[in-house]
Amino acid sequence: MIGNYPTGRQKGALIPMLLYAQDEIGQITEELIDEVSKRLSVNRVEIEEVLGYYTMLHREKRGKHHVQICTNVSCMLRGGEELWEHACGKLGIGNKQTTADGSVSLEEVECIGACSWAPAILVNYDFHFNVTPESLDALIEGLRTKQ
Amino acid sequence: MAELVTLTIDGKQITAEKGTLVIEAAKKIGIEIPAFCYYEGYSLQAACRMCLVEVEKMPKLQPGCTLPAAEGMVVMTDSPKVVEARKSTLEFLLTNHPLDCPVCDKGGECELQDMVFRYGAGESRFTEIKHHANEKQWSPMVYYDPARCILCYRCIRVCDEGLGVGALGLTHRGVHAEITPSNGDHLECDECGMCIDICPVGALTSGSYRYKSRPWEMNHVGTICAHCSNGCKTTLSIRNGEIMRANNRDQSGINGEFLCAKGRFGYDFVHSEERLQTPLVRKDGELVEASWSEALALVAKKFGDVKAKGGKFGVVGSARTTNEEAYYLQKFARQGLGTANIDHRRSGDVASLLNALAGKRDALATVADLYTTKAALVIGSDLSQQHPLLAFQLRANYRHHGSSTYTVTRGPVREDSYAARSIRFEAGDEIGALDQLREDLSKHASVVILFGDSVKGGDVAKLVAFGDSLGVGVKYVCLMDYSNSRGAWDMGLTHEYGPGYEAAEQRGLSLPEMLAAKDLDVFWAVGANPLADAELGSNDAFVVVQELFLTETARRADVVLPAASAYEKNGTVTNTCGEVQRLKAGAKVMGVKTDLEIMGLLAKEMGLDLGIWTPEKVFEEIRRTVRGYNVQLPIIVTGGAAPTQPVSGQLAVLPDVSLVRSAEDTLFTSGSLGRYSKMLNAAMEAPGKLYKE
Ligand code: SF4
Ligand code: SF4
Ligand code: SF4
Ligand code: FES
Numbered sequence A: 001m002i003g004n005y006p007t008g009r010q011k012g013a014l015i016p017m018l019l020y021a022q023d024e025i026g027q028i029t030e031e032l033i034d035e036v037s038k039r040l041s042v043n044r045v046e047i048e049e050v051l052g053y054y055t056m057l058h059r060e061k062r063g064k065h066h067v068q069i070c071t072n073v074s075c076m077l078r079g080g081e082e083l084w085e086h087a088c089g090k091l092g093i094g095n096k097q098t099t100a101d102g103s104v105s106l107e108e109v110e111c112i113g114a115c116s117w118a119p120a121i122l123v124n125y126d127f128h129f130n131v132t133p134e135s136l137d138a139l140i141e142g143l144r145t146k147q
Numbered sequence B: 001m002a003e004l005v006t007l008t009i010d011g012k013q014i015t016a017e018k019g020t021l022v023i024e025a026a027k028k029i030g031i032e033i034p035a036f037c038y039y040e041g042y043s044l045q046a047a048c049r050m051c052l053v054e055v056e057k058m059p060k061l062q063p064g065c066t067l068p069a070a071e072g073m074v075v076m077t078d079s080p081k082v083v084e085a086r087k088s089t090l091e092f093l094l095t096n097h098p099l100d101c102p103v104c105d106k107g108g109e110c111e112l113q114d115m116v117f118r119y120g121a122g123e124s125r126f127t128e129i130k131h132h133a134n135e136k137q138w139s140p141m142v143y144y145d146p147a148r149c150i151l152c153y154r155c156i157r158v159c160d161e162g163l164g165v166g167a168l169g170l171t172h173r174g175v176h177a178e179i180t181p182s183n184g185d186h187l188e189c190d191e192c193g194m195c196i197d198i199c200p201v202g203a204l205t206s207g208s209y210r211y212k213s214r215p216w217e218m219n220h221v222g223t224i225c226a227h228c229s230n231g232c233k234t235t236l237s238i239r240n241g242e243i244m245r246a247n248n249r250d251q252s253g254i255n256g257e258f259l260c261a262k263g264r265f266g267y268d269f270v271h272s273e274e275r276l277q278t279p280l281v282r283k284d285g286e287l288v289e290a291s292w293s294e295a296l297a298l299v300a301k302k303f304g305d306v307k308a309k310g311g312k313f314g315v316v317g318s319a320r321t322t323n324e325e326a327y328y329l330q331k332f333a334r335q336g337l338g339t340a341n342i343d344h345r346r347s348g349d350v351a352s353l354l355n356a357l358a359g360k361r362d363a364l365a366t367v368a369d370l371y372t373t374k375a376a377l378v379i380g381s382d383l384s385q386q387h388p389l390l391a392f393q394l395r396a397n398y399r400h401h402g403s404s405t406y407t408v409t410r411g412p413v414r415e416d417s418y419a420a421r422s423i424r425f426e427a428g429d430e431i432g433a434l435d436q437l438r439e440d441l442s443k444h445a446s447v448v449i450l451f452g453d454s455v456k457g458g459d460v461a462k463l464v465a466f467g468d469s470l471g472v473g474v475k476y477v478c479l480m481d482y483s484n485s486r487g488a489w490d491m492g493l494t495h496e497y498g499p500g501y502e503a504a505e506q507r508g509l510s511l512p513e514m515l516a517a518k519d520l521d522v523f524w525a526v527g528a529n530p531l532a533d534a535e536l537g538s539n540d541a542f543v544v545v546q547e548l549f550l551t552e553t554a555r556r557a558d559v560v561l562p563a564a565s566a567y568e569k570n571g572t573v574t575n576t577c578g579e580v581q582r583l584k585a586g587a588k589v590m591g592v593k594t595d596l597e598i599m600g601l602l603a604k605e606m607g608l609d610l611g612i613w614t615p616e617k618v619f620e621e622i623r624r625t626v627r628g629y630n631v632q633l634p635i636i637v638t639g640g641a642a643p644t645q646p647v648s649g650q651l652a653v654l655p656d657v658s659l660v661r662s663a664e665d666t667l668f669t670s671g672s673l674g675r676y677s678k679m680l681n682a683a684m685e686a687p688g689k690l691y692k693e
Helices: A010-025 A030-040 A044-053 A073-077 A080-091 A133-146 B022-028 B080-095 B111-119 B154-162 B194-198 B261-271 B292-308 B323-336 B350-356 B388-401 B430-442 B458-469 B485-490 B511-516 B595-606 B615-625 B633-637 B678-682
Strands: A065-070 A104-109 A121-123 A126-128 B004-009 B012-017 B052-055 B074-076 B142-144 B168-171 B178-181 B204-206 B219-224 B233-239 B242-247 B280-283 B286-289 B313-316 B375-379 B404-409 B421-424 B446-451 B473-478 B522-526 B542-547 B559-562 B571-574 B579-583
Touching: A010 A030, A010 A044, A030 A044, A044 B168, A044 B178, A065 A073, A065 A080, A065 A133, A073 A080, A080 A104, A080 A133, A104 A133, A121 A133, B004 B022, B012 B022, B052 B080, B080 B111, B142 B178, B154 B168, B154 B194, B154 B388, B194 B204, B219 B579, B233 B261, B242 B261, B261 B678, B280 B292, B292 B313, B292 B522, B292 B542, B292 B559, B292 B595, B313 B323, B313 B511, B323 B485, B323 B522, B323 B571, B323 B595, B323 B615, B350 B458, B350 B473, B350 B485, B375 B388, B375 B430, B388 B404, B404 B430, B421 B430, B430 B458, B446 B458, B458 B473, B485 B571, B571 B615, B579 B633
Parallel strands: A065 A104, B004 B074, B313 B522, B375 B404, B375 B446, B404 B421, B446 B473, B522 B542, B542 B559
Antiparallel strands: A065 A121, A121 A126, B004 B012, B052 B074, B142 B204, B168 B178, B219 B233, B233 B242, B280 B286, B280 B559, B571 B579
């Protein structure tokens, strides 16, 4: 991957590198930071800067299925908040928490760019539109059995 | 010649090089555009919006710190629109600022306070609760208070660009944004405190100074750092004789904005509880306290007796006492005691360099030259560790002028990261690497060659011959260890040379020879600790030691005379580049005397006539009589650095180079002195290692 970036600009690989690594191991670990810092010759603290800035990078372990529910204006107007409450209740976890079996984690997010089909949610990289509490239940059941 | 443009700022016309930033152009004609994030010499940030100016034909206000001057540009720095914008920026910065000025270290010298005072913004529309985050300790040296931080990025840039450390970053966003240290919750870095100095507000505070004093309660005394040979000016802030802090207040020294951990935090040895404050005299085998008059009379009597019976003296001087003290000591030894046995521990072979440069003009590089030379070659030194200021200068030269640095070292050094070429060579063999560099170096119009203790004697001659063969202007720096390592050589604290490298009338014993001699009658150590790693061969020698602390050598003494440190005296020191600078007394420690006064009183007690012993008078004599030291007085008295001239003509005798060895101090060690600095020892990086990066 590093080779795809022009000489001297290898630092550009930082975000995709972190993202792909996170997909694989479920979180950004200390070892990962050290490794990336070595491979790209960037200071550790520069990686910390990126981690602190981007909400999609997580230092805590996420569930296998990371459910992100938008509660920003458009979604809120169309039931996003209720959806959020419902999900919390159903899973028994709160924001940025993971179910005991590690299958599902929850996150309340700002706009995910799907206002036309609000309320929208994102499970890992997959969008789900016009979600209702009922369809959310079915979705979560599906995720759980899918493991 | 760069293209010139003419622009108008507040109705005044100014011609500037195209590309000059408006903020700099304005400065040239005495117009100050307020700024927080802009800091001369570092990358542009445009983060604070304090510098907004109105420009004709531009619809919006422009940041003056990033706007390049252009032909015909008409800039207004105090139009009503600008004034309003400034107020808003300040109001915005203050929305979450704690306003704890009454207890903030920065109070009274805070840029945010000054700006608010100047540009108003007394009222705030913000009535919500402020976001608070707790203060954090990052290291024994550096503390961070996120609530006070205005996110100007100055600290990040100085650490990354200036030092090449890159220990700071900015994490999180919006109101949660804060500066984060390299290791998450703590720093691992040079602990130089440059980030503290450059912080416009009180967000970064110093472990030694925080909550201790108000700036207006202290006297600020600009003097020269007591530690390494680079000769940084450090301003001691003194309250009732006590040093409350050391920093870079007026930036008027050769070091500009630079100071390393030793210069900034390493002053605490001065007030160490281990300082000697009473003379000690050995009675029945024990060192017991005595009065000055008793101790001095005892020493004078002994010196007189040994001199009268033609006995053997051994005198060791220091690489840390002033030129005046070194000069006076050798005069005392040679003329007063009639001995030729005088030496000090040498850490670089400057004598061979001066010999090889005989007849050349301007061949010694100054600290300033390191910032302007086109190329530099560093041989046998871990510069960032051993010579922090010189390393800082080279890095700044690279950043600002694209100069090239070459390193020939036995292990990795920080300079490698931007060096044009780095070559690994065993210590002592480095000269062998030169041929590989000839072609590269001869491409540059000017070269400065810096060499450490592994290059000495014949190798120095070879090095200068190599420099000559490049066909370009070459200057040299002989790297040495301590604040007056250079002056100790120059003033004649060696057994082979008198002051100014005149061959000593009689060649006496060298330091190792004195230590080995079985028949020494008197061993006199002034500010030196030779017994730290050696034994004194003569069991019967009467040992006199002038020292700050009860060192190994002082413990063996018959009389210990408590001496003042560099921060408690006036005088001059010469840095590793051969520049003479003035020390100004700041701190006061009860019970001690300067080495010069001690020697003067001894001379009086012995009835010797060695001249008046005030620093001014001795310096006058040095200027008159020591080759190379006829430096310009106005430069010295105004706190500047006056370059010495290399002695003209070859030296009559060659130096004993087997004695040259650096103590290899790091950023956190400083010979015997460093042991008594709690701050330096508290750093988790201490003692540190050379050639490890
Ligand atoms: S103390 Fe020096 S090295 Fe450490 S973070 Fe501050 S600027 Fe960087
Ligand atoms: S800590 Fe100081 S220098 Fe660093 S960003 Fe904050 S205000 Fe600026
Ligand atoms: S570089 Fe040397 S002279 Fe300068 S502050 Fe550090 S120890 Fe002192
Ligand atoms: S000084 Fe120009 S934006 Fe900060």
